[in-house]
Amino acid sequence: MMIPFNKPYMTGDELYYIKDAVARGKISGNGYYTKKCHEYFVQNVGFKNCLLTSSCTDALEMAAILVNIQPGDEVIMPSYTFVSTANAFVLRGAKVVFADSYHNNPNINADTLEGLITNQTKAIIVVHYAGVACDMDKIMGIANKYDLFVIEDAAQAIDSYYKNKPLGSIGHLAAFSFHETKNIIAGEGGMLVVNDDFFEKRAEIIWEKGTNRSAFFRGEVDKYSWVDIGSSFLPSDVTAAFLYAQLENLEKIQSRRKHLWNGYKDGFQQLALDGLLKLPYIPEYATTNGHLFYLICDSIEQRSQLISFLKDYGIQCVFHYLSLHKSPFYQRENKPKILKNSDNFANCLLRLPLYYELDMEDQRKIISLINDFFNKR
Structure with a gap:
């Protein structure tokens, strides 16, 4: 499923x-x-x-x-x-x-x-x-x-x-x-x-x-x-x-989403410590509201391979924005611009399933498969 x-x-x-x-x-x-x-x-x-x-x-x-x-x-x-x-x-x-x-x-x-x-x-x-x-x-x-x-x-x-x-x-x-x-x-x-x-x-x-x-x-x-x-x-x-x-249900929804967010963070901590991927960075002045959880791969090729790998197991993961300064609309009237960090996120950031009804068994499956993917490389 x-x-x-x-x-x-x-x-x-x-x-x-x-x-x-x-x-x-x-x-x-x-x-x-x-x-x-x-x-x-x-x-x-x-x-x-x-x-x-x-x-x-x-x-x-x-x-x-x-x-x-x-x-x-x-x-x-x-x-x-x-x-x-x-x-x-x-x-x-x-x-x-x-x-x-x-x-x-x-x-x-x-x-x-x-x-x-x-x-x-x-x-x-x-x-x-x-x-x-x-x-x-x-x-x-x-x-x-x-x-x-x-x-x-x-x-x-x-x-x-x-x-x-x-x-x-x-x-x-x-x-x-x-x-x-x-x-x-x-x-x-x-x-x-x-x-x-x-x-x-x-x-x-x-x-x-x-x-x-x-x-x-x-x-x-x-x-x-x-x-x-x-x-x-x-x-x-x-x-x-x-x-x-x-x-009216904001507190309940947020409690669940934050729990899932922390579950991902804990599940990938060792991969991050081993330098195999990067996790979301939360500055000391900020909080997380459990909106989305992402991983940073080391290249667009690795991200594409991970998306394909998870799809084979019935898990839908998606990347996010393409840098707007690289868009055809912007480039028609503006000189080329180098924004290397934005481009890195466009190429390497991968968002994982995160929604209120994601059950813990499914989350554990996602975490286990991603750990397997990186540890076998």
Whole structure:
């Protein structure tokens, strides 16, 4: 029987809440369950202000509008990330300046940032890969020095922390994902977190198609009208109802995923000590939220052989991003760039199955087979 890379987990209450949302007679955006989700993040996580979106991509696009990205502006971000991180800003006319990763960590190398800043730089986009925090004190210090915005791409970072601060609460803005591959899911879904009061009112307007509709329904204006640019970024309240069932079970889901993550770490410790592979590096300022577990092989050839070997035993393992600075779209209009650490992760990183319902016997099988693969080489 195949062990898949991912399997969406259902808590059992999703359909109950969806049925309730339908019975309430309002299933479009910003309904009862949307507000319940917003309240959860404010009260339980401590976010200042948040807005559910149809995807993390939507949240990033809202962030690009809010910081007023214009043609010619430059934004710095890691090359080792999903295309949405870049697309959100390219759509506004920005020039993307790609930074390298650390040699032992896929996150953006904060030590290289100052050398990439020009008079056109407007924002730094950080990606907390695998839910592991970037070096936020250093990054915020650089941003403050050069008067730049910081946007956290926290797509993978639910329930993860930097020095006891929730990821997504540190930059000016942050974007989360609730895609079915994430820890907490809504099928498709996302959220914008607004940490700077300056953006709060405008964020709601952009979220509501560029209108002050929400202010109207709160009785703050006597009619609502088109006051800014925006789009239909709101998810259906059916989506929010599904998400709320997941949020109620956050602690249980996270406990299981972290247990599985630690099981992998313990199972491969000897291989790492023997220098046969590398394990995820967690800086002392960061935590892991059990989003994904990866191994670093010594070459793309070895990774391909391992993928094929595990597939023969019915185990689906996958690599992750290709470096965006190597993409055809980027190379059409930009000079070649060397980012050796990003390319190394693109070539050598392998993600293992990790989902709530992965049972311990299957995990032991995966660990045993990978140990056999490396020890026989």
